[in-house]
Amino acid sequence: MDKIAIFPGSFDPYTRGHHDIVCRGLNIFDKIIVAIGYNSQKERYFDIYQMKDHIRSAFNKKDPVEVIDYDQLTATLAKSYGAKYLLRGLRNTTDFEYENSISQLNRYLNQELETVFLITSPNYASISSSIIREVHKYGGDITDFLPYQI
Ligand code: ADP
Secondary structure, three states: OOOEEEEEEOOOOOOHHHHHHHHHHOOOOOEEEEEEEOOOOOOOOOOHHHHHHHHHHOOOOOOOEEEEEEOOOHHHHHHHOOOOEEEEEEOOHHHHHHHHHHHHHHHHHOOOOEEEEEEOOHHHOOOOHHHHHHHHHOOOOOHHHOOOOO
16 A cells, blocks of 8 residues: 655745655655645745645656645544655754654544654754745845745
């Protein structure tokens, strides 16, 4: 049976750090679904539909990667896609603290779900979507941090 993983996140924007995790994940999983969590109460900085196109453009057409948006529990989304794995990246201990509790919760909600963590490559460890948004807001050049052209 195919090993399908969901890579959930806000991806506002999707960065080279995220891309590194998905590319490395493709050595482990048969298919990865990049799932942009959408919260109608929370305004995004980058348009979600454009971000979906940007993420798709970072991959080859043949890559087993699907890009979707969702507004439900990640554990429920995984079930509906037949995905038994959640893929997450770990940059530091702050990520670990958060990811630890969220992964326990996800497994409580969906007993078949395992979260798989990849440690960030050192080159990308300092990249965060929030810092990139800040730089962009004040007119800075963010192209080096993104795996696509904006
Ligand atoms: P959220 O804030 O909703 O968790 P993010 O888009 O910030 O979504 O992150 C999605 C996942 O990618 C998380 O597992 C996060 O730890 C990971 N991640 C974020 N930035 C990086 C990076 N620079 N390198 C590796 N993983 C990262």
